[in-house]
Amino acid sequence: MRPRRGRTVSAVARQCSRTGCSDDAAVTLTYQYALAQVWLDHLSAERDPHGYDLCSRHAGRLTAPQGWHVRDRRETAPAALIAV
Numbered sequence: 885m886r887p888r889r890g891r892t893v894s895a896v897a898r899q900c901s902r903t904g905c906s907d908d909a910a911v912t913l914t915y916q917y918a919l920a921q922v923w924l925d926h927l928s929a930e931r932d933p934h935g936y937d938l939c940s941r942h943a944g945r946l947t948a949p950q951g952w953h954v955r956d957r958r959e960t961a962p963a964a965l966i967a968v
Contacts, residue, residue: 898931900939909937911958913946920952 898909912928914935
């Protein structure tokens with residue numbers, strides 16, 4: 885009898901963390917209050933309980949609170965994401 889090959893947890897696509905969005909996550913957002921910084925990175929290999937997974941649409945529309953800075957640390961960052 886051959887072993888059954890099903891989807892593993894790592895093979896399941898993660899969804900965007902935004903309420904009501906069912907798109908696949910493409911970016912991981914993390915932040916630090918003390919530095920007033922928000923970071924966008926490539927999607928992390930595993931879900932981070934201190935981060936948020938966002939789809940491309942929500943990552944592209946991201947704005948930070950006044951006085952905070954958005955740092956897009958992906959190699960091919962969209963030009964629209966600049967420090968706020």
